[in-house]
Amino acid sequence: MDQVATDLMNRLPEEHVLTFPAEEMLAAEVATSSPNYRLQRVEALHALLENEDCVIVTSTSGMNRLLPAPAVFKQAALTLQVGGVVDLEQSRILLSSMGYKYEKMVLRPGDFAIRGSIIDIYPLNTEYPVRIDLFDTEIDSLRYFDASDQRSVENIEQVTVLPATDFVVSPTDFDAIGNRVQTAFKAAQGKLTSQDAQAKLEQAISPLLKLLLTSN
Known part of the structure; x- marks a missing residue:
């Protein structure tokens, strides 16, 4: 599968070639459950839902993989922007359904934490975790921060958080x-x-x- 994807990337724009890694054997499936492989699957499904001009390379196991209904997966993408409204409890439920794991502090992709009026999410599709600072239910600020020292990296106006898994549950x-x-x-x-x-x-x-x- 990797060789096919590489060959296609030599002929097509690299961003138009996506992979959907999946394996039948348990040991191999554990290996493809890493954040990087999960991100590849999520990005491939997201591209299909958005009707993007792309080629998706997968294996027979990938073709046979059980997946959520398109409508369920589409609802699992969370777009946040400064000035928007967020409900803390609903966000906790939604992030859990998106495959994110609740922790006291985010350390790795797939984690999220809620402390008072602050929501931290470490999306699979961003280099840094995102900190959402609320004023009541309104998003007062959005910023990337470094998980190792919790220091701010960059203020942003908007971010889209994709699911942390291709197995999304409503x-x-x-x-x-x-x-x-x-x-x-x-x-x-x-x-x-x-x-x-x-x-x-x-x-x-x-x-x-x-x-x-x-x-x-």
């Missing part, structure tokens, strides 16, 4: 998905005889359940 589906996961979790836990195995399963699933059942 916030209205959180309850239904959470209940299904909870039912499957309890059934799987009941089949385990080892307390250690039960504890490991709970440790792995509980954060996901908490996110799904408290996000709306």
Whole structure:
């Protein structure tokens, strides 16, 4: 796939050639779950939705990959601008549905944090994280900042935050998905005889359940 993309870039403008990396094998799929590969998939889907003039290169696994409905994915892009209005609670729900992970402080792409009237987001599609400073519900300022020292880098007027994953879930589906996961979790836990195995399963699933059942 990479060779095909490289060959096309030698014949077409580089910005018109996008890739959608995906693998069937678990180990390979873990490798393609890095922020860079997730960004490539998100940018490819975004280009399709915007009817951009481009070529998307993928594998058979990519063609068979389950994806959200176009309308759901399109709604997951968040455009922010100075003077705009933002609801803190709705932003938390939306960012979670976009695949962003709530943290006390943003350190890596895919993180977001809310502290008082400040929202920090580290989009996959920007070099630096974005800090949104609110006055009540109005965006008072937008700026890029350095995650390592929290210092401002550049004031901006507008930014578009793309999803942190190609697997986007509509916030209205959180309850239904959470209940299904909870039912499957309890059934799987009941089949385990080892307390250690039960504890490991709970440790792995509980954060996901908490996110799904408290996000709306």
